[in-house]
Amino acid sequence: MGGSGEASTQVTAGLGGFVVLFCLAVACYFLFRGMNKRLRGVRYREEQQALEAERTAGEKEQGTDGGTPAGPASH
Structure with a gap:
């Protein structure tokens, strides 16, 4: 580490x-x-x-609640 101080700047x-x-x-x-x-x-x-999951869930809800009657009432 001896020597001039300018060496480290070069x-x-x-x-x-x-x-x-x-x-x-x-x-x-x-x-x-x-x-x-x-x-x-x-x-x-x-x-x-x-979006596809929401669309599928919406279609399932419409199929069971709305559309055709299901269950014993339809017989």
Whole structure:
């Protein structure tokens, strides 16, 4: 650790460090973009399944409460 104080200020990451950092940033960009796309798809599928479940439940209620008479009263 002996020597002049200027030696420690001249050590930098240089071009190699910049290239590595830039490549990491580009990789993160594409990873986040892909993750966002997949999460949107999952959210869309969940909404569609919830709508289908509500529609099915509504049809079952209409079939037993409304439409045709069921049970001993129909005989």
